[in-house]
Amino acid sequence: MTEIEFKLYQKKLGDRIKRLRIAKDLSRSQVAHVCGVEERLIADTENGKEDCYLDFLIVLTDCLEVGLSELMGFELD
Structure with missing residues (x-):
């Protein structure tokens, strides 16, 4: 994967x-609180400015009540 693709x-x-956060009617502040991170991390992640680590993504799946594959945009056969 090239840097541009990434x-x-x-x-x-x-x-x-x-989109998932808004569908759950959650604010960035609420998600940050549940995930135990600063709101800025949620904003930067949503704006594509932050690298996401797997442990953070797993916490997000719990907060947003979705599977990791759905969060990542993968389709499972």
Whole structure:
């Protein structure tokens, strides 16, 4: 994966996280509180400005009540 492809994926992931958060009617502040992180991390992640580590993504799946594959945008056969 090139750096450009990675940045594009990061932005798509952020958009997906934001869409899921809004669908659950949660604010960035609420998600940050449940995840135990600063609100800035949620904002930067949604805006594609932050690298996401697996442990953080797993915490997000719990908060947003979705599977990791859905959060990451993977389709399982």
